[in-house]
Amino acid sequence: MKDFWKRFARNKGAVIGLVILVAVIALSAAAPFLFPKSPWAMVQRPFIPPFTMDKFLLGTDPMGRDLASGLAHGASVSLLVGLVSTVVSLLIGIPIGALAGYFGGWVDDVLMRFTEFFQSVPSFALAVVLVAIFQPSITSIVIAIAIVSWPPVARLLRGEVMSLKSREFVEAAVLSGQTHATIIWRQILPNTLSPIIVLASMMVAAAILIESSLSFLGLGDRNVMSWGYIIGAGRTVIRQAWWVSFFPGAAILLTVLALNLIGEGLNDALNPRLSRRGK
Amino acid sequence: MHSIRAFRGVASEEGRMTEEPHRPVIRPEPVEGRPAPVVRIERLSIALPEGADRPFAVERVNFNLRPGELLCVVGESGSGKSMSANALMGLLPDTVRVAEGRILLEETDLLREPADKLYDVRGRRVAMIFQEPMSALNPLMKVSAQIEEVFEAHGLLTPKERKDKALQLLTEVGLPDPPRAADSYPFQLSGGQRQRVMIAMALALEPQVLIADEPTTALDVTTQAQILKLIARLQKERNMAVMFITHDFGVVAEIADYVTVMQLGRIVESGPADEVLYSPEHPYTKKLIAAIPKLRAGAAEKTASAPVLTVEDLTKTYHMGGGFFKRQRDVHAVKGVSFTLGRGETLGIVGESGSGKSSVGRCLVRLQDPTSGRVLLGDKDMAHLKGTELRAVRRRIQMIFQDPFSSLNPREKVGRIIADGPIAYGEDPKRALSRAAALMEMVGLDPRGVNRFPHEFSGGQRQRIGIARALALEPEIIVADEAVSALDVSIQAQVLDLLGTLKKDLNLSLIFITHDLRVAAQICDRVMVMQKGEVVEIGPGAAIFGAPKHAYTQSLIDAIPGREKEAAMA
Numbered sequence: 001m002k003d004f005w006k007r008f009a010r011n012k013g014a015v016i017g018l019v020i021l022v023a024v025i026a027l028s029a030a031a032p033f034l035f036p037k038s039p040w041a042m043v044q045r046p047f048i049p050p051f052t053m054d055k056f057l058l059g060t061d062p063m064g065r066d067l068a069s070g071l072a073h074g075a076s077v078s079l080l081v082g083l084v085s086t087v088v089s090l091l092i093g094i095p096i097g098a099l100a101g102y103f104g105g106w107v108d109d110v111l112m113r114f115t116e117f118f119q120s121v122p123s124f125a126l127a128v129v130l131v132a133i134f135q136p137s138i139t140s141i142v143i144a145i146a147i148v149s150w151p152p153v154a155r156l157l158r159g160e161v162m163s164l165k166s167r168e169f170v171e172a173a174v175l176s177g178q179t180h181a182t183i184i185w186r187q188i189l190p191n192t193l194s195p196i197i198v199l200a201s202m203m204v205a206a207a208i209l210i211e212s213s214l215s216f217l218g219l220g221d222r223n224v225m226s227w228g229y230i231i232g233a234g235r236t237v238i239r240q241a242w243w244v245s246f247f248p249g250a251a252i253l254l255t256v257l258a259l260n261l262i263g264e265g266l267n268d269a270l271n272p273r274l275s276r277r278g279k
Numbered sequence: 280m281h282s283i284r285a286f287r288g289v290a291s292e293e294g295r296m297t298e299e300p301h302r303p304v305i306r307p308e309p310v311e312g313r314p315a316p317v318v319r320i321e322r323l324s325i326a327l328p329e330g331a332d333r334p335f336a337v338e339r340v341n342f343n344l345r346p347g348e349l350l351c352v353v354g355e356s357g358s359g360k361s362m363s364a365n366a367l368m369g370l371l372p373d374t375v376r377v378a379e380g381r382i383l384l385e386e387t388d389l390l391r392e393p394a395d396k397l398y399d400v401r402g403r404r405v406a407m408i409f410q411e412p413m414s415a416l417n418p419l420m421k422v423s424a425q426i427e428e429v430f431e432a433h434g435l436l437t438p439k440e441r442k443d444k445a446l447q448l449l450t451e452v453g454l455p456d457p458p459r460a461a462d463s464y465p466f467q468l469s470g471g472q473r474q475r476v477m478i479a480m481a482l483a484l485e486p487q488v489l490i491a492d493e494p495t496t497a498l499d500v501t502t503q504a505q506i507l508k509l510i511a512r513l514q515k516e517r518n519m520a521v522m523f524i525t526h527d528f529g530v531v532a533e534i535a536d537y538v539t540v541m542q543l544g545r546i547v548e549s550g551p552a553d554e555v556l557y558s559p560e561h562p563y564t565k566k567l568i569a570a571i572p573k574l575r576a577g578a579a580e581k582t583a584s585a586p587v588l589t590v591e592d593l594t595k596t597y598h599m600g601g602g603f604f605k606r607q608r609d610v611h612a613v614k615g616v617s618f619t620l621g622r623g624e625t626l627g628i629v630g631e632s633g634s635g636k637s638s639v640g641r642c643l644v645r646l647q648d649p650t651s652g653r654v655l656l657g658d659k660d661m662a663h664l665k666g667t668e669l670r671a672v673r674r675r676i677q678m679i680f681q682d683p684f685s686s687l688n689p690r691e692k693v694g695r696i697i698a699d700g701p702i703a704y705g706e707d708p709k710r711a712l713s714r715a716a717a718l719m720e721m722v723g724l725d726p727r728g729v730n731r732f733p734h735e736f737s738g739g740q741r742q743r744i745g746i747a748r749a750l751a752l753e754p755e756i757i758v759a760d761e762a763v764s765a766l767d768v769s770i771q772a773q774v775l776d777l778l779g780t781l782k783k784d785l786n787l788s789l790i791f792i793t794h795d796l797r798v799a800a801q802i803c804d805r806v807m808v809m810q811k812g813e814v815v816e817i818g819p820g821a822a823i824f825g826a827p828k829h830a831y832t833q834s835l836i837d838a839i840p841g842r843e844k845e846a847a848m849a
Contacts, residue, residue, distance in 0.1 A: 182699075
């Protein structure tokens with residue numbers, strides 16, 4: 001563990017990413033205390049520029065809502081959607097990839113053609129269609145994101161499992177009479193953990209982007225404030241009130257960047273042999 | 280890869296000497312009649328990163344490479360022998376740094392030379408050949424293009440001249456049909472041919488110094504013998520200084536002019552080859568030389584007991600390719616092999632790579648399905664069982680694998696690795712785990728080790744864990760597929776001893792698959808020699824090695840390096 005941290009910390013970008021992510025998490029946790037009022041409530045006149053009023057540090061949007069409050073409350077939605085949809089897509093992708101890689105043959109063919117079916121549809125368009133069909137809500141957004149983002153997981157896992165399957169310790173497990181289920185669960189899956197963790201951190205970032213894009217298009221959940229929604233609302237007034245779109249945009253950028261940096265750091269820490277040579 | 284292994288100190292625990300430190304034996308180098316050294320490595324120390332098992336990868340080592348002489352650097356894995364060569368080539372990993380010393384190529388100190396000057400030194404004045412010719416060659420480039428690239432990188436010759444030169448080099452290294460070889464991709468060549476291509480590339484710019492890092496370790500004995508001859512010949516012809524890194528004293532005996540023995544980063548003995556080999560003085564050198572298995576089979580003839588395993592007409596054919604446009608190609612890996620194995624007997628299967636010996640082993644335990652034939656274990660035909668029946672029989676025949684690094688699940692604790700089998704057969708996990716501890720003790724490991732992960736063990740210890748795992752199911756037969764090939768000689772000897780004792784104590788039958796005839800001679804009662812999927816000779820070890828009937832067996836024995844000197848060394 002100490003070793004892990006040392007390798008992770010060697011990647012400066014990853015540490016910065018971690019700091020940003022922790023800040024975002026703290027912000028979302030503190031949101032109900034810092035801004036007890038609903039982020040949808042009108043609190044002042046519209047179009048207050050940022051840094052002009054101490055009470056409304058980031059100004060207000062065209063409806064007179066507090067932008068800082070919206071950002072803080074939106075953080076939890078972004079993180080929640082990112083995390084949950086990633087977990088769901090892992091739950092779909094891991095079994096499919098593991099079975100395809102382990103059994104090969106026709107099982108592999110069937111499962112991979114199924115995966116390719118999802119990959120052949122442009123993923124964002126599919127997400128838009130799914131959300132539109134199911135009515136926009138947090139649940140439908142999470143499911144839509146999960147459905148469009150599991151194929152890479154299945155692909156990655158299939159490859160990992162295929163290469164692990166021919167390793168001698170798996171052959172030894174076969175010889176010692178272990179069942180397929182035990183071999184997959186005990187011998188193979190634990191060894192695929194590192195690439196999955198790395199991929200998952202990147203997927204959270206991608207999911208946050210998709211959620212923001214959906215909200216931007218007006219397909220977000222009407223009951224929760226989200227960064228994408230704020231940008232969408234500020235889009236028409238961007239020439240009068242740049243800050244309405246700018247701050248949530250910067251929040252998305254920083255969070256996604258942070259997650260990607262963390263993903264890279266995890267990659268270095270978990271696959272020390274593949275990492276770029278340390279300085 | 281090499282360097283990473285090296286500073287993990289794989290051999291540290293078992294390879295460590297028990298005697299108190301002994302002063303290194305450095306014989307004075309005779310100067311008269313010898314050319315001045317072209318490379319002098321002086322007091323070189325390379326520091327390892329913090330947390331490694333020792334502070335220095337190599338500590339105050341001195342080497343002299345003289346034109347026309349071949350220096351063998353011998354040592355077990357982790358002794359720092361590759362690290363010294365990499366320092367000379369400027370190929371050290373970033374995690375280590377040179378702490379002191381000089382590497383003088385004639386008068387320039389390579390360690391203090393700017394990086395862009397080193398480009399010119401590498402290849403043109405110092406060249407290197409690696410252990411694994413497949414990974415050292417670019418799989419997507421034709422052989423001639425790779426050799427031409429060497430000239431191109433140094434901006435020499437015109438494209439036409441490069442092509443001619445490449446062909447000339449391929450001829451010089453003795454490739455059959457050089458024009459065809461030049462037009463091949465690496466995968467179309469055999470291991471020995473690939474190594475010849477590597478040598479041709481290294482020689483392209485006529486370097487003064489050639490570094491060969493275990494260049495024959497991945498090759499068969501007969502190929503190894505040819506490559507050794509080739510290196511020796513080229514060295515004489517071109518008057519090169521050669522630094523030859525190896526772990527094999529047989530190879531040393533075959534080609535060395537001068538020998539340096541390294542242990543844990545220090546030079547423990549050095550001197551002219553004959554002196555070091557015939558009258559080693561340092562206890563570590565003595566131990567290494569004593570650990571070389573002798574090609575002398577035990578004369579004790581076992582009375583034939585009832586066979587536990589009968590193999591009849593075993594055949595394995597692989598079907599390759601076979602798509603829409605390609606015709607399916609059949610590879611006959613095993614062709615009608617029959618033999619029996621008595622209780623308590625050790626049968627060795629020897630042969631070169633591609634002889635089908637591993638396929639036989641894998642068919643026996645049903646990691647592969649035989650195409651036809653029968654494998655009778657008692658009255659059960661292993662070859663054609665399926666599902667639960669196969670599972671029931673399978674625990675009677677277990678396997679020990681070759682690679683101690685990939686044969687243990689890195690994410691499972693050792694105790695659990697050993698206990699997995701019995702648990703799968705329905706034993707109570709607690710009992711299985713306590714038995715795992717007992718098995719650890721049986722194979723000579725600390726039973727408290729059950730709670731550690733495989734990476735905390737050295738190569739030899741891991742191989743012992745592999746043996747404990749095979750024993751956990753109380754099998755009647757153990758198939759050992761190259762079980763000691765990846766180990767250093769001294770550890771190899773220990774593991775072979777262990778296998779011998781266990782076999783006797785538990786009345787096991789052993790099938791020992793190996794390419795190393797010395798090892799086979801040491802441990803096997805009977806030996807089966809395979810070539811191209813067929814058995815060419817089978818009989819008692821003493822008969823096979825003492826008076827081989829088949830020409831192929833004789834050629835295998837002749838190819839063993841250092842055989843002429845063996846008698847004198849003993």
